Amino acid sequence: MGEPYEFTGKTWDDLRKAVENKGGVLRIYMVDLKELQKAGRLGVNVRQDISRRLAGLGLGHVPDELPPWQENEVLLYQLGTPAADVLEALRGDDLANAEEALLSLNTKRDAEKIAAITAIINGD
Secondary structure (H helix, E strand, O other): OOOOOOOOOOOHHHHHHHHHHOOOEEEEEHHHHHHHHOOOOOOHHHHHHHHHHHHHOOEEEEOOOOOOOOOOEEEEEEOOOHHHHHHHHHHOOOHHHHHHHHHHHHHHOOHHHHHHHHHHHHOO
16 A cells, blocks of 8 residues: 555645545545644644544544654544444444444455455554
């Protein structure tokens, strides 16, 4: 998959559009989120604010807790998509939901989608 996306946008809306344009999944560096937030440091409160801001844009992120270092990567994904459904199901304790999400992928026999989701989960 290579390096994270080189985000050159200036606004949160630019970020939302970039995620949409990349198929609903986008890997970037934390520094990009820090700059959008106009923060000096990625302290706990700043990271929580970023997470809330992303949710307000209809975006989720992996890992669940945003990392504290600007060099770290974060995976953004559009909520309400099949990828989001699988990620959310696998994060929770509801194994029936996780099973249903995974079975729906298997029954479609769409190897490309399964490979993409596996790469997301494995951080590739």
